Amino acid sequence: MPDFRIEAYVYSEGPRGSAGVAAGAAAALQTVQTIAVIESGTPATTTYERPATPLLFTDLLALWAADLTQAAPWGAPAGTYACAYDQATRRVTLSSTNATAFKPVGVGFALEFVGITQGIGGYALSWTGVSVPFGVAELQGVLVEPAEDWTIVELERYRHGRAVAAAWGNHQVHRVQLLALGDARAALAGGYLTTGRVRIYQGDTVTPYSPTNVDGYVDGWVIAAGDLEVVGDDEDLWVLDLLVAVPR
Amino acid sequence: MLALETTHSWGWALDVTVGAATETYTNAVTDSDAATSVQALVDWLNAPGRAWFATRAFAWTWARQASTGAAILTLTATGGTFSINAGALATLGFAAAAGVTSVTGSAAVGTWAPVSGVSVRRDFRLLSEGDAGGNGAVRPGVPGLACRAPRLEAVGTATDAARLAAVLATASSPRRAMLWQVHTGSWVEVALGPVSRSPQGTLHYQFTFDVAGDAV
Numbered sequence: 001m002p003d004f005r006i007e008a009y010v011y012s013e014g015p016r017g018s019a020g021v022a023a024g025a026a027a028a029l030q031t032v033q034t035i036a037v038i039e040s041g042t043p044a045t046t047t048y049e050r051p052a053t054p055l056l057f058t059d060l061l062a063l064w065a066a067d068l069t070q071a072a073p074w075g076a077p078a079g080t081y082a083c084a085y086d087q088a089t090r091r092v093t094l095s096s097t098n099a100t101a102f103k104p105v106g107v108g109f110a111l112e113f114v115g116i117t118q119g120i121g122g123y124a125l126s127w128t129g130v131s132v133p134f135g136v137a138e139l140q141g142v143l144v145e146p147a148e149d150w151t152i153v154e155l156e157r158y159r160h161g162r163a164v165a166a167a168w169g170n171h172q173v174h175r176v177q178l179l180a181l182g183d184a185r186a187a188l189a190g191g192y193l194t195t196g197r198v199r200i201y202q203g204d205t206v207t208p209y210s211p212t213n214v215d216g217y218v219d220g221w222v223i224a225a226g227d228l229e230v231v232g233d234d235e236d237l238w239v240l241d242l243l244v245a246v247p248r
Numbered sequence: 249m250l251a252l253e254t255t256h257s258w259g260w261a262l263d264v265t266v267g268a269a270t271e272t273y274t275n276a277v278t279d280s281d282a283a284t285s286v287q288a289l290v291d292w293l294n295a296p297g298r299a300w301f302a303t304r305a306f307a308w309t310w311a312r313q314a315s316t317g318a319a320i321l322t323l324t325a326t327g328g329t330f331s332i333n334a335g336a337l338a339t340l341g342f343a344a345a346a347g348v349t350s351v352t353g354s355a356a357v358g359t360w361a362p363v364s365g366v367s368v369r370r371d372f373r374l375l376s377e378g379d380a381g382g383n384g385a386v387r388p389g390v391p392g393l394a395c396r397a398p399r400l401e402a403v404g405t406a407t408d409a410a411r412l413a414a415v416l417a418t419a420s421s422p423r424r425a426m427l428w429q430v431h432t433g434s435w436v437e438v439a440l441g442p443v444s445r446s447p448q449g450t451l452h453y454q455f456t457f458d459v460a461g462d463a464v
Contacts, residue, residue, distance in 0.1 A: 147410055149443070155458055163461060165424070165440050165460075166421055167422065214410050
């Protein structure tokens with residue numbers, strides 16, 4: 001269960017499977033969302049997986065595993081797969097669940113994004129990343145202020161004592177402070193957690209933030225970020241301020 | 249209490265039954281706030297044209313709801329019971345009730361009732377500077393710029409802070425609000441400008457509002 005954590009959303013717009021990737025086609029927008037596997041029994045076949053919509057990091061891993069296990073449009077690989085992030089070890093593992101040896105192939109930066117930075121040589125039943133993934137960071141603490149209405153208001157005073165307060169805006173913001181230790185700092189420094197859409201968990205509550213659930217997780221877009229700064233004299237403890245916007 | 253004018257649908261109808269008589273109140277304004285609407289409802293309920301005019305007297309009160317930071321309204325009748333349908337549920341929070349002497353609603357839309365209450369001070373007209381101001385000169389025939397400029401502050405919990413942000417998101421433009429001023433026992437209407445928030449201790453927040461009256 002999430003504790004103090006920040007997770008990135010990964011942008012994707014499809015198409016599913018191999019379309020737009022094979023033969024160097026440029027039809028698909030590549031971010032870090034596309035992964036592939038080559039199985040030992042069919043070394044000439046690369047089976048690609050790409051989500052159709054943007055996904056939260058942990059949801060992306062789950063979809064990779066589910067889709068690589070399917071027949072179409074992923075080319076009917078022999079293997080069935082599991083892919084999950086271990087909160088305790090802070091590592092991602094991509095494995096075969098039916099003893100099909102394979103090797104992962106990342107399109108662009110996908111493998112590095114999930115922490116599989118070791119050299120991919122031969123085939124194996126399971127691949128566990130040796131690095132912390134850039135899509136999630138377990139934090140020492142997080143401070144999330146209640147939402148502030150981010151509306152521009154022009155208050156004008158006119159003769160006869162009249163006043164008009166014209167207002168316009170489309171989002172609210174949360175001021176967030178992250179406290180990171182050790183490899184969480186490396187994850188933050190990767191940039192995926194400090195830009196774009198993120199989810200910030202304030203603790204064990206896994207329901208969304210609301211005016212009556214102020215401890216809930218915040219889903220929003222990072223619109224401003226401070227510098228990653230050391231706390232006191234401890235070189236391993238870092239703090240980062242974010243401004244997270246939630247559209248309405 | 250702060251009752252903000254919101255973009256909710258304020259054009260609702262409420263059936264009120266006293267004894268054998270049922271009459272329907274229609275709130276026909278497009279932009280309104282909870283305080284103005286419930287007062288209009290009570291004025292209608294107590295009007296001489298009502299079938300129960302001689303036997304029932306209605307009134308309303310409000311109270312803070314700590315779990316939401318909102319205000320909950322209570323409609324009360326003296327002289328007997330009454331029944332209502334759920335026509336005002338979405339705005340004033342009154343669920344349907346039958347044969348009651350009072351009904352207390354859920355959180356009324358657009359209302360904010362922080363733990364400290366809302367401090368409304370210095371609500372009087374001040375002469376302003378500038379071309380339309382009458383400050384420093386005798387200018388017969390010039391209307392002058394003499395706005396009411398009350399000072400509005402409050403202290404609230406994290407829930408109050410979250411409630412205020414949620415309520416402000418529903419404000420109509422221009423922003424107008426009704427404020428309950430305790431020491432005068434009256435409602436003050438203002439144009440609601442920017443709101444600033446700062447931590448107050450470890451568990452509370454201080455709110456400062458830039459307001460002016462009379463709101464257009």
